[in-house]
Amino acid sequence: MFMSDKQAPVLSRERIEYLRRIRFRKYATLAVRILILVIIFAAWEILAGLKLIDPFITSQPSRIIRTLGNLYREGDLFRHIGVTCLETVAGFLIGTILGTGIAVLLWWSDFISRVLEPYLVVLNSLPKIALGPIFIIWIGPGPMAIIVMALAISLIVTILEVLNGFLSVDPEKIKLVQTFGASHLQIFTKVVLPANISAIINALKINVGLSWVGVIVGEFLVSRAGLGYLIVYGGQVFQLDLVMTSVLILAVAAALMYQGVVWLEKKLVKNQQMYGQL
Amino acid sequence: MAEELVEVRNLGMKYQSPNGEIEAVRDVSFTVRRGEFVSLVGPSGCGKSTILSIISGLLKPTAGSVRIGGEWVRGTSEKVGYMLQKDHLFDWRTIYQNVVLGLEVRGTLNKANREWVLSLLKTYGLYDFKDKYPNQLSGGMRQRAALIRTLAVNPEILLLDEAFSALDYQMRIAVTDDIYRIIKKEQKTAILVTHDISESISMSDRVIVLSKRPATVTAIHDIRFNLKERTPLACREAQEFPGYFNMIWRELDVHV
Numbered sequence: 001m002f003m004s005d006k007q008a009p010v011l012s013r014e015r016i017e018y019l020r021r022i023r024f025r026k027y028a029t030l031a032v033r034i035l036i037l038v039i040i041f042a043a044w045e046i047l048a049g050l051k052l053i054d055p056f057i058t059s060q061p062s063r064i065i066r067t068l069g070n071l072y073r074e075g076d077l078f079r080h081i082g083v084t085c086l087e088t089v090a091g092f093l094i095g096t097i098l099g100t101g102i103a104v105l106l107w108w109s110d111f112i113s114r115v116l117e118p119y120l121v122v123l124n125s126l127p128k129i130a131l132g133p134i135f136i137i138w139i140g141p142g143p144m145a146i147i148v149m150a151l152a153i154s155l156i157v158t159i160l161e162v163l164n165g166f167l168s169v170d171p172e173k174i175k176l177v178q179t180f181g182a183s184h185l186q187i188f189t190k191v192v193l194p195a196n197i198s199a200i201i202n203a204l205k206i207n208v209g210l211s212w213v214g215v216i217v218g219e220f221l222v223s224r225a226g227l228g229y230l231i232v233y234g235g236q237v238f239q240l241d242l243v244m245t246s247v248l249i250l251a252v253a254a255a256l257m258y259q260g261v262v263w264l265e266k267k268l269v270k271n272q273q274m275y276g277q278l
Numbered sequence: 279m280a281e282e283l284v285e286v287r288n289l290g291m292k293y294q295s296p297n298g299e300i301e302a303v304r305d306v307s308f309t310v311r312r313g314e315f316v317s318l319v320g321p322s323g324c325g326k327s328t329i330l331s332i333i334s335g336l337l338k339p340t341a342g343s344v345r346i347g348g349e350w351v352r353g354t355s356e357k358v359g360y361m362l363q364k365d366h367l368f369d370w371r372t373i374y375q376n377v378v379l380g381l382e383v384r385g386t387l388n389k390a391n392r393e394w395v396l397s398l399l400k401t402y403g404l405y406d407f408k409d410k411y412p413n414q415l416s417g418g419m420r421q422r423a424a425l426i427r428t429l430a431v432n433p434e435i436l437l438l439d440e441a442f443s444a445l446d447y448q449m450r451i452a453v454t455d456d457i458y459r460i461i462k463k464e465q466k467t468a469i470l471v472t473h474d475i476s477e478s479i480s481m482s483d484r485v486i487v488l489s490k491r492p493a494t495v496t497a498i499h500d501i502r503f504n505l506k507e508r509t510p511l512a513c514r515e516a517q518e519f520p521g522y523f524n525m526i527w528r529e530l531d532v533h534v
Contacts, residue, residue: 172362179334179360180380180431181353190383194370 059244067245080246084215084226085253087143091150092211092257096204098151099158106159107166107192108184120156128152128214132221141222149221150214154207161206165199166192201265208261212254227253283347283467284310284333284435290341291328302328304492305342310435310469315461317470317478320488321530326471329493330437333469334358346435356384359433359466361441365424367412373423374399374408380431391430398426402460417445421453425460436461438470442477454481454510475530479522480510487529496529 011019041061047053048060055063071077106113131152139145169192177190219228227246234242291303302325310316320326331337333344335354344351346358359380367376377395381387399405402422412420421442428436442450442457458481461468472478478485479501487496503516513519 170366172364173366173368175336176360176362176366177379177383178336179354179358180383181356182383186383190379191368194368197370 056238057240059240063241064245064248067241071245080226080230081249081253083143083223084219084228084250085257087146087215087218087226088150088211088257091147091154091214092204092207094147095151095154095158095207095211096200099155099203099207100162100200102155102159103162103166104188106163107188113163120160124156124160128156129217132217135218136222143223145222146215146218146226149218150211153214153217154210157210158203158207161203162196162200165196165203169195197268201261201268204261204264205258208254208258212250212257216250281312282309283312283314284469285345286329286333286342287344288342289329289332289339289344291325291332291337292340301492303332303339304494306488306493306495307342308486308495308498310467312434312467313465314484315458315468315470315482317472317482317485318488319472319475319478319485319526319530320493321490322473324488324490325493326473326488327439330360330439330469330471333435334360334437356431357434359428359431359436361424361428361436361438363440363442364444365412365420367420367423367427369412372409372411373404373415376412377408377423377427377430379427384431386431394432395426395430398429402426417449418453418456421445421457422460425457429460429464429466434467436466436468438468438472440471440473443472443474450477451511451514458510475523475526476514476519477510479519479526480513485522485526487526489531499526 044058045061048055048058068077071080106116128149132149135145135148135152139148173191173195174187177187182190215226216228216231219226220232223229227250230246231243231250234240234246286306286308289303289306291301293300293302306329308316318326318329328337332339333346333351335351335358346355349355367373368379371379374395377399378387378392381391381395396405396408399408402425404419404423404426407415407419412423415423442453445453454477470478470481482501485499485501487499488494489496499522501522503513503518505512505516
């Protein structure tokens with residue numbers, strides 16, 4: 001038996017030592033992480049301040065803060081963030097739902113799956129960015145074209161990832177429910193889908209990243225608002241402050257959205273167990 | 279003599295694949311009486327499991343026929359319960375939910391059946407674990423749960439397809455004993471497929487020896503032990519045991 005806090009109120013000396021060590025390690029890791037960030041920004045600020053690097057090209061943390069303030073005061077900050085986040089979330093959701101749906105269809109019909117296989121392979125290897133101009137001409141410049149761009153990048157990967165999960169379900173588990181006379185639909189709902197919750201969540205995690213790529217590329221190509229637009233615009237007028245600010249906001253937003261999926265994963269896995277207790 | 283519950287007549291099975299044809303089973307006939315425990319023993323990959331799949335209705339034979347209780351087998355039947363090599367309890371379901379899986383799939387999860395399942399869990403010592411998840415149970419308990427899942431739909435015949443073979447040796451002997459008692463207590467007819475000679479002798483009333491592929495019936499032996507209470511463990515120690523073992527071993531004609 002392992003000793004845990006619950007079972008053994010009196011801890012052995014070794015145990016206390018062990019717990020102390022892992023706690024120390026946890027704080028040390030956190031401290032060094034923060035330190036690295038502080039050093040990078042401090043060095044950046046000081047080197048730029050001393051003109052050892054050219055702040056016109058590299059920008060500077062204090063300038064970034066000022067730019068952030070300006071954007072906020074002009075009322076543009078949240079508009080740009082909002083537009084980009086909305087496009088990303090839309091692309092992400094549609095990509096996941098549509099991709100999972102198509103994967104279900106392909107799992108369902110061996111024939112369709114076989115027929116579509118070479119198309120999926122070609123579409124998967126095609127750099128989707130090349131389709132950007134086509135989308136813009138077909139759909140017109142605007143958020144819709146950008147969402148479709150994000151979709152194009154994430155959809156095929158989702159299909160392949162989820163389908164792969166569906167197909168890797170242990171055939172013996174399927175045989176088990178078949179011996180009870182399960183229909184195709186029951187095989188899916190009782191075995192294949194519940195066995196693949198984690199595969200679907202993994203697809204979500206990949207999708208978050210890909211949706212950001214799609215949206216930013218889309219905004220590079222065509223847009224009048226959004227973080228991608230700010231980056232391109234900043235580059236064109238040689239305003240590195242604007243570019244750096246936008247990139248930093250982007251990093252924070254992407255990280256937050258990823259954490260959102262992680263949170264959802266915990267929630268879903270917990271739900272699954274709760275569903276288990278009904 | 280009890281009535282014949284399962285009747286296998288001139289069964290033949292040929293698998294087709296682009297690379298050719300594989301004949302797995304050729305002209306296999308045997309019967310199983312109600313309440314009997316019969317083993318099919320044969321070398322690995324000889325087509326034993328194919329025979330079980332055909333009896334269960336999961337596979338259609340290319341020749342011959344199977345009747346259960348006088349009715350032709352035309353698909354999966356409620357009379358048949360199937361035990362696979364591993365317990366295949368679903369991680370995402372509690373023990374109770376795993377055990378009612380068959381009833382759920384068949385749409386017969388009513389109050390009476392729920393109570394029947396709970397009584398099975400009580401009888402076989404899993405009631406206190408019914409809300410636990412499979413990974414919280416020992417290997418032996420998982421096998422019990424898997425058996426209860428099969429018994430829950432109240433089949434007349436149990437098909438055991440290399441059941442327990444995923445367990446380690448000691449666990450396997452213990453589980454075999456356990457499962458045997460439960461099957462006898464519930465008065466089920468059982469057909470066990472195995473490549474383990476000892477296991478087949480220790481559990482069965484009759485052993486059907488199959489040849490290597492394509493499987494044909496080499497011999498059928500009645501297994502009788504002079505024991506007061508027959509259990510697989512007691513059989514393994516009985517004086518008749520080595521005689522049966524050697525005979526079947528010779529008939530299997532194993533070459534390395």
